Amino acid sequence: MEPASPTLFQQLITQRGWRDPDVFLRRYQEAARELAALEGPRNLATATIERRQFVRWARGEIKGQPRKEARRILAHLFRPVGVDRLFVPPGAASPAAGRRHGGEPALGCKEYDGDDMAEDVVMAAANESADFAVKVDGSNVGPATLDQLEADIRRMMLTYPHRPVGPLFTEVRRLRNRAFELIEGRQPPHHTVDLYLAAGTLCGVLANASFDLGRYEAADTQARTAFLCGEAAGHNGLRAWVRGLQALIAYWDGRPQDAVRLADAGAHFVPERGTAAIRLAAIKARAHGQLRQTTDALAALLTADRLRDRPRSEDDLPGGMMAFPLEKQLFYVSSAHLWLGGGQNLAEAERAAAEAVRGFEAAAPGQRRLGEMSLARLDLATARLGRGDLEGAAVQVHEVMVVNSRRGTESVRKRLAQFARRLAGHPGARSPMAVGLQAALAAHQEGFFLELPPGDAA
Incomplete structure (x- = not known):
């Protein structure tokens, strides 16, 4: 008898390093607490499972589906993968997912397939209604169309920092295409300006997503289009933000001099308000820190502090991922000091990174900026490693x-990868803790992949 195919649950816990029962139980309990805070009831915060139950799941020995409470927690833990798909081989149709009572196809049977990253059925239905609203407006663009476009953009801005990038890319791309189509129609000039701002913002999101997916060339292309839309709209806030994104791409691409040039170019556009x-x-x-230009780096940090202290209105861009909160500024401070090196800079980097992590953690679980919090944790881990606190560094790296x-x-x-190289060259690299951490990092990097949407990422 041939062994059964592994379930999606088995594959996911292997990819995420959760095969150890204690590790999985800790993640399960954290998901239960998050879910209790977000949706309730409060007693859900104490939910857990028996070790033997996890072992049965991990061996693929489950029959049917877990109880209702466990299904809610598993859905939150493995989102956006549907629970009905967890305990069957990837690609197989679950009887529970495929049919409801009476044999009617279940809501989302196809749309929740995580393999093709299609939009889920709920968002698809919302988009269909929005398309209809465009026709009801009676002209190419009317108040209802613009209100819906703005609402969709704000929702994406707010959810981007904690949603998987791949699935969101598809949704943003569709909305950007809608904005492009509206611009090509006929509408009053003031509506054209609004549409250029919307299209530029959405191209900016796609640029950021392409960057997060490691597609720097596509990110640059999206950013150039976003800037042109900002020019057409005459919007300094968008132009300054896009120049910042281009500078950020150059920084991560190992071109710090280009990053400085682009940041200076962005500074010519004084934003109407915002960060x-x-x-x-x-x-x-x-970027100056990466170039080891201490005076210039510290001067730029002081400029950022002075600008933060000035009274200002909230962002006139949609906010969310386009806002630059204090905790994000703090981890940029830590990164600059880490580049500069030396005992004093190391201490300042650790202080700023620790404060940034606390700031990110203070947000509600469903609103945390996960990628930025991870980068702040890695700054903190690097600073702690630099002063010999291997245990403190390991805690942060495991969380990341x-x-x-x-x-x-x-x-x-x-x-x-940078941290792994630093750890390998550390005096304590042969200690049991360091060896274990190096093995965990190697396993994580080997299993790491970025989900790209089908088609051209640009």
């Missing part, structure tokens, strides 16, 4: 690997 100018100064500081297995980005992958 784009602070972000530009902070990016410039990191858990998050990156669920929402991977190229920047975090690069930083993990």
Whole structure:
């Protein structure tokens, strides 16, 4: 008798390094607490499972589906994968997922297939309604169309930092195409300006997503289009933000001089309001740090601080991923000091990174900026490793690997690789803790992959 095919649950816990019962139970209990805080009831926060139950799941010995409470927690832990798909081989149709009572196909039987990253059925239905609203407006663009477009953009801005990048890419691309189509129609000039701003913002999101997926060339192309839309709209906030993104791409691509140049170019556009100018100064500081230009790096950090202290209105861009909160500025401070090196800079990097992590953790679980929090943790781990605190560094790195297995980005992958190289050259590299951490990092990097949407990423 041939062995049964592994279930999707078995594959996922292997990819994420959760095959150890204690590790999985800890993640399960964390998911239960998050779910209790987000949706309730409160007593869900204490939910757990028996070790033997996990062993049965891990061996593929489950019959049917887990109980209702466990299904909710598993759905939250493995989102966006549906629970009905967890305990069958990948690609197989689950009887529970395939049919409801009476034989009617279940909601989302096809749409929740994580292999093709299609939009889920709920968002597909919402988009169909939005398309209909465009026709009801009676003209190419009307108030209802613009209101819906703005609402969709704001939702994406708010959810981007904690959603897997691949599936979101498809949704943003569709909305950008809708904005392009509307621009090509006929509408009053003031609506054309609004549409250019919307299209530029969406191209900016796609640029950021392409960057997170490690596609720097595609990211540059998207950013150039976003900037042109900002020019057409006459919007300094968008132009400054896009120049900042281009500078950030250059920084991560190992071109710090280009990053400084692009940050300076962005500074010529004084944003109507918001944090784009602070972000530009902070990016410039990191680039000068990478160039080991201490005076310029510290001057840029001071500029960012002065800009933060000025009274200002909230972002006129949609906020969310395009905002530059204090905790993000703090981890840019830590990165700049790590590049500069030396005992004093190391201490300052550790202080700023620790404060940044606390700031990110203070957000509600469903609103945390996961990629940025991971980068701040890696700054903190690097600073602690530099002063010999291997245990403190390991705690942060393990947290990063858990998050990156669920929402991977190229920047975090690069930083993990940098940390691994530092660890290999550390005086304590042969200690049991260091050897174990190196093995965990190697396994994580070997299993790491970035989900790309079908078709051209540009």
